[in-house]
Amino acid sequence: MPQGKPDIVPDDGLTTRQRRNRPLLMVHTGPGKGKSTAAFGMALRAWNQGWPVGVFQFVKSAKWRVGEERALRVLGDSGEGGTVAWHKMGEGWSWIRRPGADHSDDAREGWAQIKRDLAAETYRFYVLDEFTYPLRWGWLDLDDVVETLAGRPGAQHVVITGRDAPERLVEAADLVTEMGKVRHPMDAGQKGQKGIEW
């Protein structure tokens, strides 16, 4: 994409450089495809900068994101870019092994870990994949989530994916993209396929 020029220069007391490098809270929402794939595509850029990347997957799936996970693990282990830590809910997060826990408990423990990591500035780039669902389902306290994200220290970028992002999260975000569905193969009776959907 050609580089754009800002339409307005805000009176916020920041230098252009400070403003340019402001950490971003990003949301990929909407009914269309590409919300998570775009977040993992961004993770490639973060990896290339040598940044530690943390992925937290919030919805259990039979297919997970096997392609993205394997690719990011290979990249993280290559010694060329940043490190990659990949955490997934449902089979137990990597930092706890407590099978049989309730999914809402899992979600709360995942969020508690993210809060610890944000406070410790563990990663420079976070993917909170399908994080809108536990928010929508009332498993997490939206006030706590928005305040924690808005007040995170340092230069930590966060991208959140999932349909139906709560309005207050959208308002708190610096960058919001709505993926709209124009046409999808399932409309023509086609189910998901390997290499495309996972």
Place this chain on the structure above:
Amino acid sequence: MPQGKPDIVPDDGLTTRQRRNRPLLMVHTGPGKGKSTAAFGMALRAWNQGWPVGVFQFVKSAKWRVGEERALRVLGDSGEGGTVAWHKMGEGWSWIRRPGADHSDDAREGWAQIKRDLAAETYRFYVLDEFTYPLRWGWLDLDDVVETLAGRPGAQHVVITGRDAPERLVEAADLVTEMGKVRHPMDAGQKGQKGIEW
């Protein structure tokens, strides 16, 4: 994303498996972010399947897609998944070295190579990045592009990115996602930054 079930089963004479594995023509368009990042995120899935991936970048940029390119080259060279071939216009495509050529000539040569690769089934997954622009600028023959893509042999998936996808290309596609801009940091006077925009 939870696996969906098709609403309708078409009377097209294909088995579910044949229909499921039908090669897809995909378009990521619209004014929002995520068009290319989602395409490169999909490329991770293709790589994980062991498929040969071919990337063709159609718009010259000072920043190119340095993060995605380095990541996909490391993956392609890892010996774990599929191979990756990365081609970019403007500095001369990798198969020709003819500096000073007109950009429209470059675009036509890029498309000619894609036609040869589709005919030879060189790759299983193609990213035609920012391909809508040479189409919009009239550098390529839209009839030829749509017919070639629609008639491509084998099981080759193609994803095309860029704003303002021509309507006939959208109609020919199996899957179209419109990335809508809800909020972008440039609106608040912020320019692009490393690790995020490239």
